[in-house]
Amino acid sequence: MESVLSRYKNLIVLAAVLFVQILGLAVQVRRASADSESSSRLIRVWAVGAISPFEKVLRWGQTSISDIWHNYFYLRGVRAENRDLKLEIERMRLEQVRMSQDADQARRLQALLAFKEQFISKTLAAQVIGWSGSEQSRTVYIDKGEDDGIKPDMAVTTVDGIVGKVLHVYGSTSQVLLINDQSSGVGAILDKSRLQGILRGTASGEVGLEKVMTDETVPVGEKVLTSGGDRIFPKGLAIGTVTQVTSGTDAFLNIRIRPAANLSKLEEVLVVTRIDERQAAPEQTGTVRAADLLAERLPSVPQKPADATLPNEASATPVAAKKPSAPGTIPQANSAVNTTGPAANKTHAPGTTPLPRGVAPTTIPRTAPAQPSTSNTDARVSNGTGTPSEETKPERPAEDHPQ
């Protein structure tokens, strides 16, 4: 007997080690529905604790070197980029004005219907420090964990689109399940058709939208957003774009999605640590017009000395006179927008810059303007209600019609 044991010792040990692992695997699979992590939590904590410090150190080194290079040495094109960004900011401010008006309208309607809106009230920036190391497990590790307030099932996103959700949380790191993993699921809605479905990853790492009936029409290129139905991702976050639509084997379409976020090159992500709900209410802030913003960009009038101002102007426009430092504080400025009448060419004083059609004077504050507003285009400038302020009423109609 002893000789048999010693002869087959290697095989017996192999069988024993395999048996123990298979048993452990079976236990984990059986408990998967209840709590997938409880049976192997300790091993995972040790493994992550052993690997993540190296990852953090390397990540820190990489970031430091990159910062030094980009912030102190490689500054080629920064000036041009800065100029482009300024233009972009101005373009976006104009866009913001338009959208804020739409949003105000939407809020008024939501308030009427007693809607509750969800919004992200707190996020935490984190860096991606590692990967699972397996093509079959599409997860990444971030450098924020329980100590930073991260909890399981928090949404993880980038500025481009959603990334995934927090799966396991450790002391100073967390494991994030990406949306292209086959065990991932996200409630999704198509942007235009408003069809809802479930976003799922596939074994090959692609992303598909399920549960959309075959009798529906889904165009390629349509954007996909979060629906909020999964109670993890707030409604309206970008997911990606439809790239392929085919008929499935069952009654549902087979829709392929290209994620908006680049899941294979993640560096920084945002963890949504708090989502609040509030009753929609229309905002009471003053209206900002696109014309106001345009006016800020125009060449301004150089400040004139007090003695250069016409006597009748100083007395006729006390409000303007109180703001001598502001450029373009000419009493005729309000009439500059009136370019339809015969006096259009005579509305600005010598040494001042005429404003183009439809542009309000630059001295008009956005929330509580004091400048007169007698032209048609300035009807809403004063306080956002369409009613001119008291100060604007006694202004000089005569200046619009010079003698």
Add this chain to the structure above:
Amino acid sequence: MAITYTSGEQVEVYRFSLPATILIPLLAVFLQAWLPLRIHFFSLFDFPLLVTIFFAMARRNPIGGLVTGSLIGILQDSLTHQPIGLYGIAKTVVGYGASSLGIRLDVENAGARLLLTLVFYAVHEVVYFMVARGLASLHMASTWQHEVGSGFANAFLGVFLFALLDRLKQRT
């Protein structure tokens, strides 16, 4: 110098220092988790598998080989969100097989290492897929082109990596 004799052939048994025994597998798992994040091409390689094969073939001890494979596999499993044991079982089998073959074959030359790494990569993938599908009910997706390409990539990397790791060998 301790020499073991098997089937009339002369083979040497090597051992490694404790830091090398601990740090090299850790480094392999770390590289597996870190490099593909920066350069996606590196996801083709399985560094922990190569280290398992190297240690098993150098030690020529089946029990040592399977234990090494088991521990490296479990460590690799721990970083995934899947049940622990998938890589553990596959690398246990590979560790046992590599050390058993190491006793019988000359595994010091580059050609043999290339071929053996290719074979053990295939064994590893087959065992992993069988366990993942059969025991964990996971859906696996892979193409044979990808597997063949990955197998050769690992085999070529193995030749260079083994030559590098040979410097850490200590004769018993």
